[in-house]
Amino acid sequence: MVGNKSAQTRVLVLETALAMFRSKGYAKTTMRAIAVEAGVSLGSAYYYFASKDELVLELYRESVAEQRAAASKVLGTTNGLAGRLGAAMHAGLDALAPYHSFGGAFMGSALPPQSAVNPFGEASREVRESAVGIFTEVVAGTKVPPFLRTRLPELLWLAYMGIVLFWVYDRSEGQRRTRTLVDGAAPLIGKLVSLSxxxxxxxLVEEALELKDRVQP
Structure with a gap:
């Protein structure tokens, strides 16, 4: 019973924080304000989340889980790398859509190398691996050259991260330009993979992969 109450409190703090991020903005939302709004002590809020960064990391984790669930449904009926990639990217944008209003603040929080929400950092390794796993599912069952098959999921995730960066600063209605970018980029990537x-x-592709290995930590 205690464990169930603890889990409920954690969810309450998270949902309160996300609602305040959307309504007040990331910068103006403090841990104290979150605690007051949730009706819990400040100590309780810090017990579950040591900082706002950890709250955003949990958002990242949940959005990846939502992306994976939505993408998996479409991937079961979609063939071809381009179609599968487009479906996965759109699923990710759908999961992130409610939080676009504080996307810029999120990026500012994610930029420091040691930030818990830096998508390339050690603190977010588990979530990053889960995100790359979505693109492993995208590649499965498609015609990809053997030398590229094991490397492609991470490359596709990196491409998706570029899409997300574009989405953060996209002020078109409903982020229409980002959706257009996905619809154009997915077939293009599919063609490039086929040409490889x-x-x-x-x-040339092998040389590019070697360069990536040399510069990647």
């Missing part, structure tokens, strides 16, 4: 099997292109 050609003898004249494969060495």
């Amino acid at each position: 099997r050609l003898p004249v292109v494969k060495p």
Whole structure:
């Protein structure tokens, strides 16, 4: 019973924080204000989340889970890399859509290398691996050159991160321009992957992968 109450309090703090992020903005929402709005002590709020960054990390975790669930339904009936990639990217944007209003503040919080919400940092490794797993599912069952198959999910995730960055600063209605970008980029990526099997292109792709390995921590 105690464990159930603890879980309920944690959810209450998280949902209160996300609602305040949307209504008041990330910068103006403090841990104290979250505690007051949720009707819990400040100590209780800090017990579940040590900082606003941890709250945003939980949002990241939940959005990835939502993206994965939605994408999996579509991937079961969609063939071809382009279609599957587009479905996964759109599912991710759907999951993030309610939080677009504080996307800029989120990016500011995520930029410091040691930030808990830096998508490339150690603190977010578990969530990042789960996110890359979505693109592993995208690649499964598609025609991808063997030398690229195990490397492609992470590359697709990196491409998706670029899409998210564009989405953060997209002020078009409903982030229409970002959706257009996904609809154009997914087929283009599919064509590039298909071309990578050609003898004249494969060495260039392998060279690019080697460069990535050299610079990646």
